[in-house]
Amino acid sequence: MDAEPLTQLDPSYTTVMRIEGLLVTLPFVIGAGVLSFAEIVPAWAPGIPVLILVILLIIVLPMKRYRSRGYHMAADRLRVVKGVLFHADTVVPFSRVQHLDVEQGPLERAFGIARLILHTAGTHNASVTLPGLAFDNAKVMREEIRQHVKRESL
Amino acid sequence: MGETSDIVQVTDDDAIEIGEWRRVSKLTIAAQTLRTMVQGVIPAIIILYSAARDENTSEVFGYAALFAIPVLLLILSVTVLPAWLQWYRLRYRVGSSDVRLEQGIISRSARSVPYDRIQDVSLEQKLIPRLLGLVEVKFETGAAGKDELKLALVTEEEGERLRETVRELVEGSEDQALAALPATGAEDAPQPAVQPEGRVLFAMDQRRLMIFGLFSFSLVIFAVILGAAQQLEFLLPFDVWDYAEQYIRDEGYFEAGKYVDGMDTAARILGIVYLLLTVVVVGMVSGIAKTFVRDWGFKLERTAKGFRRRRGLLTKTDVVMPVHRVQALVLSTGFIRRRFGWHGLSFISLAQDSGKANHDVAPFAKMDEIEPIVREAGFTLPDGAEEWRRPSPNYYFDRAVITALVISMVGIFAFTAAIASAGQLEPGMTVIAIAVLAVITLIVAREFYLWRYDRHALDPAQVLSRRGWLGPRTQIANRIKLHSVEIAQGPLARWRGYCNLKFGMAGGNFAFNGLNLDDARKLRGAVLDSIASVDFANLPR
Numbered sequence: 292m293d294a295e296p297l298t299q300l301d302p303s304y305t306t307v308m309r310i311e312g313l314l315v316t317l318p319f320v321i322g323a324g325v326l327s328f329a330e331i332v333p334a335w336a337p338g339i340p341v342l343i344l345v346i347l348l349i350i351v352l353p354m355k356r357y358r359s360r361g362y363h364m365a366a367d368r369l370r371v372v373k374g375v376l377f378h379a380d381t382v383v384p385f386s387r388v389q390h391l392d393v394e395q396g397p398l399e400r401a402f403g404i405a406r407l408i409l410h411t412a413g414t415h416n417a418s419v420t421l422p423g424l425a426f427d428n429a430k431v432m433r434e435e436i437r438q439h440v441k442r443e444s445l
Numbered sequence: 446m447g448e449t450s451d452i453v454q455v456t457d458d459d460a461i462e463i464g465e466w467r468r469v470s471k472l473t474i475a476a477q478t479l480r481t482m483v484q485g486v487i488p489a490i491i492i493l494y495s496a497a498r499d500e501n502t503s504e505v506f507g508y509a510a511l512f513a514i515p516v517l518l519l520i521l522s523v524t525v526l527p528a529w530l531q532w533y534r535l536r537y538r539v540g541s542s543d544v545r546l547e548q549g550i551i552s553r554s555a556r557s558v559p560y561d562r563i564q565d566v567s568l569e570q571k572l573i574p575r576l577l578g579l580v581e582v583k584f585e586t587g588a589a590g591k592d593e594l595k596l597a598l599v600t601e602e603e604g605e606r607l608r609e610t611v612r613e614l615v616e617g618s619e620d621q622a623l624a625a626l627p628a629t630g631a632e633d634a635p636q637p638a639v640q641p642e643g644r645v646l647f648a649m650d651q652r653r654l655m656i657f658g659l660f661s662f663s664l665v666i667f668a669v670i671l672g673a674a675q676q677l678e679f680l681l682p683f684d685v686w687d688y689a690e691q692y693i694r695d696e697g698y699f700e701a702g703k704y705v706d707g708m709d710t711a712a713r714i715l716g717i718v719y720l721l722l723t724v725v726v727v728g729m730v731s732g733i734a735k736t737f738v739r740d741w742g743f744k745l746e747r748t749a750k751g752f753r754r755r756r757g758l759l760t761k762t763d764v765v766m767p768v769h770r771v772q773a774l775v776l777s778t779g780f781i782r783r784r785f786g787w788h789g790l791s792f793i794s795l796a797q798d799s800g801k802a803n804h805d806v807a808p809f810a811k812m813d814e815i816e817p818i819v820r821e822a823g824f825t826l827p828d829g830a831e832e833w834r835r836p837s838p839n840y841y842f843d844r845a846v847i848t849a850l851v852i853s854m855v856g857i858f859a860f861t862a863a864i865a866s867a868g869q870l871e872p873g874m875t876v877i878a879i880a881v882l883a884v885i886t887l888i889v890a891r892e893f894y895l896w897r898y899d900r901h902a903l904d905p906a907q908v909l910s911r912r913g914w915l916g917p918r919t920q921i922a923n924r925i926k927l928h929s930v931e932i933a934q935g936p937l938a939r940w941r942g943y944c945n946l947k948f949g950m951a952g953g954n955f956a957f958n959g960l961n962l963d964d965a966r967k968l969r970g971a972v973l974d975s976i977a978s979v980d981f982a983n984l985p986r
Contacts, residue, residue, distance in 0.1 A: 384977040413928035413949025
């Protein structure tokens with residue numbers, strides 16, 4: 292059952308992660324700028340850690356994250372795979388889904404992607420999040436899972 | 446919301462009417478006041494007393510003693526008034542579809558818990574309410590303990606009646622929900638056959654409690670004494686720290702050393718034996734005391750609605766667990782008690798048991814006593830027919846290497862520090878090296894035996910796991926009562942080809958660590974197929 296190919300996420304998810312990385316690094320860039328102008332340390336010194344941070348958070352990590360994530364929707368279950376260093380491979384049968392959410396932050400809305408969240412009654416993995424889906428796709432998936440939940444509960 | 450005039454003030458032998466607002470027992474005020482007094486006033490008296498003994502201030506406090514009685518009366522009235530207000534502003538209602546509770550003196554809160562969310566109704570009696578004949582009623586919803594609906598306090602009869610009424614209504618709402626389903630064919634739904642009321646499944650008499658206590662050796666009492674000494678040292682006639690200081694200044698240890706030196710070998714050995722015996726006896730006595738207080742009158746019954754457990758000497762609890770809410774079983778034992786055939790059984794269910802996720806159902810029993818309880822809960826004990834599998838040896842090897850490395854680092858650090866402070870190598874330092882080696886050997890042996898003993902299996906209806914070397918712990922979960930399956934791997938695990946398999950289970954954790962990847966995938970596939978075949982709504986609830 293693990294042989295099935297994983298579906299890739301929407302490519303704009305990488306862009307969203309890059310912008311998020313940019314927002315995280317921005318304070319550091321400003322701090323480094325202040326440090327160079329204040330001439331407490333040599334002007335080039337603060338640039339090095341910031342450059343490493345920029346390369347990591349804006350260029351490398353979003354790419355790696357995007358590549359490591361994926362999902363597979365079977366007839367009765369959803370498999371969510373994620374993790375660059377720490378892998379997690381979670382399967383939730385639709386029959387155990389309590390309720391469903393489709394969420395969008397402002398950035399995600401700008402790029403037309405969304406997160407699909409599956410809630411279960413288990414203590415571990417009480418909610419499984421699948422980010423980076425095209426918004427329409429997320430809605431379709433939600434409807435499909437909901438149909439499934441409804442049909443079996445009636 | 447402030448409409449309280451329609452409260453029907455009930456006398457205690459009234460039957461509960463559906464949809465009628467009621468108040469808790471008036472004695473709650475007394476219980477509340479008593480509790481505040483015990484918590485606040487007694488320490489105040491102790492402080493006053495000890496301050497009065499201090500010579501400089503004794504005159505001032507001599508006057509203060511004159512006012513003590515009016516002050517106490519004032520404190521009393523200050524505690525009674527809020528307690529009365531709280532009682533006056535609290536009302537509850539057993540409605541046709543939910544239980545409601547409205548409370549709060551100034552800011553009111555109104556809560557409603559629908560019957561189909563109530564897992565269980567339990568009664569708890571602490572010492573003071575018990576003296577007054579009151580109980581606390583808890584409506585457990587599986588909300589992890591913090592947001593449960595509690596009704597403090599009602600009379601014992603009222604509590605019993607409330608429990609019966611609510612339980613019947615809960616059953617009713619479940620039957621309705623079940624009736625709404627066309628297919629109620631959950632294949633292994635434990636059909637609660639009509640049983641004679643209150644068949645005793647397991648009970649512990651004084652003798653059993655005594656044995657259990659002997660095995661519950663605990664040295665917590667020493668920590669308690671130390672803590673108490675620190676808290677209450679102002680009550681002692683001498684200052685402990687002064688005494689210790691003086692002891693060191695006057696070289697008291699030198700005297701003691703000379704005293705020991707003067708004894709012959711036999712006397713020294715006797716002294717050590719005496720010390721050890723004292724520790725063992727104190728440990729056993731405190732274990733026995735703890736067991737008696739917690740498990741006095743332990744009784745597990747099978748009623749028509751589920752399992753009913755009563756226990757407690759000072760705090761009496763009475764818990765009912767519906768059979769179909771048992772998610773998994775935990776069978777545990779200890780290093781010594783196992784040699785004598787004693788085991789403990791507990792249930793993992795949605796509701797909580799005084800803060801713990803597991804419900805003790807037979808804390809200290811022989812296997813032939815546990816077996817019928819397990820059968821009654823709809824599970825089966827491993828009978829040897831299942832195929833037990835071992836986790837990956839790499840997992841244990843890596844763990845041993847990592848812990849050994851950490852300990853070697855600590856050892857090397859201690860060694861360098863010792864050399865640096867002494868300035869040269871001294872024979873005493875070899876002790877460090879020997880200790881490090883000994884600990885590492887122990888850890889390696891432990892990991893090896895853990896690999897030998899840890900195992901898991903899959904039978905047609907259950908997932909089983911056994912962990913631990915000297916005191917193994919067996920967990921048995923129902924396959925269809927799991928909610929999700931996850932395979933997790935860290936960088937090391939990925940490199941070495943093992944993983945953790947974690948199941949989403951309501952009310953507890955269920956995980957297999959260090960499995961072979963292929964094995965984990967196979968397990969996951971099998972479990973998922975059986976989960977997916979039964980819908981959540983059709984689960985035996």
